[in-house]
Amino acid sequence: MALVRVISSDGAAFLVSQRLAKRSGKLKTEIETFRKSSDNSEAQPEIRIVTIRAEILRLVLQWLQQHQNDPVLPANQNEQDGRGDAEMGQSQWDRDFLAPMDLGIVMELILAANHLEVKGLLDITCKLVESKITGRTVDEIRTAFKLKSDFKGNEEEQTRLENRWCVEN
Amino acid sequence: MDQTVEELPQHNPLLNEVILKGFFRFCSLPDLANCRLVCKTWESAAQPLWYERATVQIVPTIFTTEEEGQADILNIQFRPSIFQSYLLKGLNLNSDSEWMQSFWTSCRDFIVHLTIKNCTIDYLATGTLQDLLYRCTPNLKTLKLEKFHMLKDTEAEGEEAETKRFAPFGDVAYDVEQRNLKKLTIGISDQDLPLSLGDILKLYPCLENLRVHCVSTLRYTGLLVNGLLNDMLNMTMSYKLRNLKTLDIIGASNGSEVHPGTLDTRTVEYLREMKLPLECLTIELARDTTFENVQEIFSLYANSLKKLDIFRPAPSLPFPTFPCNAPLKFLTVLRMQDNMCKDMSFLKLLPSLEILHICEVELQSWAYRPTQFSSNIIKNTNEGKMRGFKSETVKEFRFDFPCEPDEIKKLIRWMPNVQRLMMRLRTETLELACKGWPSLTAVGAMHIVCEHAYNLHIKTGMLYSLKNLTNFHYMDPHYHHPNLMDNTGFFRYRKDARFWF
Incomplete structure (x- = not known):
């Protein structure tokens, strides 16, 4: 079985099968680039991911491992209909997988999933964040995500006016 | 994090x-x-x-020529496939036309709240509109129809023309009840007054919230509106709208002094017979509405009413007392004009009152303005009667008239816990108000006469050490300007509350 070494930003190396790694769009491209530039087709590719630390990379790979037999979704299929995708991907295993994570880890995971182009993982993590937005007021969202309003003048008022028909009872 | x-x-x-x-x-x-x-x-x-999902299309609303109108319809970016995949909770439509039919068939089940603004209907398109209102939206819970323009059949004449004009609401061919619809708001102008509006109510037996706002520019319209209201109440009764909790019917006279109002003796009779569990009531008294009529209305809903907006036409002398002989135990919001009663002793009858607005009589004609814009409602209040009384529940107070220092002191005694205040204030009265109501969080000062720096200190809460004050607004004398009102957020001027166009 062909293997690939994936190295995290803090130097930890993970040895995974190329078949598994190729389920990530980014790793797939990297492996192919390595193949083309390498004379020896038997050589083991080594990929350095400078933006992702070991803990997060391990989680991504763990998720890929679990979902290695899922059908691959074309990246742009059903772009409008995000809802359907997420429900397909959301299994009990996923829920258990995400349950112990704090928001910081989830955020890093989202960045990692986005960087490595793992659509399924990106969907379920985004869905998790969305569930923290659902039904909250603007102030509650700002507090939960530690964000500050940077609207100037009547910008906020303008938006509020546009929203009005939707939020008023 | x-x-x-x-x-x-x-x-x-x-x-x-x-x-x-x-x-x-x-x-x-x-x-x-x-x-x-x-x-x-x-x-x-x-x-x-947001734009992709929330808006079907925005096109110029009123067609100046036929060609222009058609061009707009061709430009509509409507893609039902997008809507099918989402739970669509609202929809603004700015025009009615042939495409509507196909649109409703593709996404009818998703529509829960529907607002149609600026709907221009050709008399030929009324069938489509009826489909929309009665058949194509089975899951609809809220329906708002604002600003309808009905284009007349220019060839028909006399009575026939009238019938055709009112057809969109009246000539209802469907008999399928829509039990999901809970809230219906209809805004119409006098030119398009559908006389048999009441008919549509039979399709919505579970209605809880009914608002009908008629905006009139013509002098005689009051009569029509009156007829309309009574017609509707009659229908409400016969179709057994037993769940109606909010009734908000304003035949907006727009200040016209000949407008006879909507609550006359006949209306009172209807209301008495219907025994609705009303919680919110907005009503405009007629010129000939008697003290007893109003008293009866209040006693009908004494055990359910939570919110009351009541307007009296001007010029009329204040009622001698507040037209209520038993406490309104649950009333939390009261908006009225100062000609409702002579004094403030009604506070004793309202143990749960939280929001009190005493507004100026709204008039187009200045001839009927109360002299010098002042109100005697505080001055007339008998000190002896009010001794030892205070209403601790009142949180918001609006008073459209100038106040003397001793009047402010009285108000502070009667309502010590006011947090949001809108009044006409001078430096002196403002100081009294700030000192007397330490819990103020918001002040809207109309006609304020103070130095700028002074105001700034109040704004930051430094002067008078008002710790909680976060909002301080100056009101222009033309304070009904909608933008000014929006900024305050909490005061709803009568105009603002009643009209949306």
Whole structure:
């Protein structure tokens, strides 16, 4: 079985099968680039991911491992209909997988999933964040995500006016 | 939140557009609306999605020529496939036309709240509109129809023309009841007054909230509106709208002094027979409404009424006392004009009152203005009667008239816990108000006469050490200007509350 070494930003190396790694769009491209530039087709590719630390990379790979037999979704299929995708991907295993994570880890995971182009993982993590937005007021969202309003003048008022028909009872 | 995220603001995924769009894909429309208000980055990420999902089309509303109208319809960007995949909770439509039919067939089941603004209907298109209102929207809970323009059949004449004009509401061919509809709002102008509006109510037996606003510019319209209201009440009765909790019917005279109002003796009779469990009532008294009529209305709903907006036409002398002989135990919001009663002793009858607005009589004609814009309602209040009384529940107070210092002192005694205040204030009275109501969080000062620096100190809460004060607004004498009112957020001027166009 062909293997690939994936190295995290803090130097930890993970040895995974190329078949598994190729389920990530980014790793797939990297492996192919390595193949083309390498004379020896038997050589083991080594990929350095400078933006992702070991803990997060391990989680991504763990998720890929679990979902290695899922059908691959074309990246742009059903772009409008995000809802359907997420429900397909959301299994009990996923829920258990995400349950112990704090928001910081989830955020890093989202960045990692986005960087490595793992659509399924990106969907379920985004869905998790969305569930923290659902039904909250603007102030509650700002507090939960530690964000500050940077609207100037009547910008906020303008938006509020546009929203009005939707939020008023 | 984990520290890593905070340490690297430039990599904060919460400000990364790609990531944000990821979240927003799963949000419902009201949640998306909230997300837009979080910060600029969120707004710019959410905006395209919002426009895509929330709006079917925005086209110029009133066609000046036929060709122009058709061009608009061709430009409609409507893609039902998008709507099918989301739970569509609202929809603004700015025009009625042939495409409507196909639109409703593709996304009817998703529509829960529907607002139609500026609907221009050709008499030929009334069938489509009827389909929309009665058949094509089975899951509808809220329906708002605002500003209808009906284009007349120019060839028909006399009575025939009238019948055709009113057809969209009246000539109802469907008999399928829509039990889901809970809230119906209809705004119409006098030219398009559908006389048999009451008919449509039979299709909505579970209605809880009914608002009908008629805006009139013609002098005689009051009569028509009156007929309309009575017609509707009659229908309400015969169709057994037993769940109606909110009744808000204003035949808006727009200040015209000949307008006879909507609550006359006949209306009172209807209301008496219907025994509705009304919680919110907005009503305009007729010129000939008697003290006893109003008393009867109040006693009918003494055990259910929570919110009351009541207007009297001008010029009329104040009632000698508040027309109520038993306490309104649950009333929390009262908006009225100062000609409702002579003094403030009604506070004793309202143990749960939280919001009290005493407004100026709204008039187009200045001839009938009360002299010098002052009100005697505080002055007339008998000190002896009010001794030892205070209403601790009142949180918001609006008074449209100038106040003398001793009047402010009285108000402070009667309502010690006011937090939001809107009044005409001078330096002296403002100081009294700030000192007397330490819990103030918001002040809207009309006709304020103070130095600028002085105001700034009040604004920051430094002067008079008002710790909780976060809002301080000056009101222009033309304070009914809608933009000014929007800024305050909490005071709803009568005009604002009643009209949306």
